[in-house]
Amino acid sequence: MAQVEKRLENLLQYGTWTATATTTIGVLFNSMTTINCGIGLFILIPVGRVLGLLLSFIKEKDLKMASAGFIVMSIIVLSFLMGVTH
Numbered sequence: 458m459a460q461v462e463k464r465l466e467n468l469l470q471y472g473t474w475t476a477t478a479t480t481t482i483g484v485l486f487n488s489m490t491t492i493n494c495g496i497g498l499f500i501l502i503p504v505g506r507v508l509g510l511l512l513s514f515i516k517e518k519d520l521k522m523a524s525a526g527f528i529v530m531s532i533i534v535l536s537f538l539m540g541v542t543h
Contacts, residue, residue, distance in 0.1 A: 461513040465506055472502040504533055 480495030482488075511526035 461509065465509050468505050468509065469502060472498065472505070476502065507533065 476495050476498035478495075479498060480492055483491030483493075483495055507526060507529050511523060511530055514523035514526055
């Protein structure tokens with residue numbers, strides 16, 4: 458689990474810096490496309506974390522936590538799909 462935690466820590470740290478840099482570049486060059494990419498990265502960071510934890514729990518055969526992770530991931534996917542269709 459320590460290796461998974463380190464990977465998730467790196468995802469959060471470098472993902473946040475990348476999203477911040479992307480958004481800042483978009484603001485500096487007045488590019489809405491680049492700003493939107495930065496915002497998209499900010500949204501994907503926690504999704505990646507939930508997915509990483511879900512896969513980790515499945516690998517460890519922790520069914521209670523894997524079930525919780527699956528429920529959270531399902532809510533995220535359903536929310537995204539509802540947002541796209543409306």
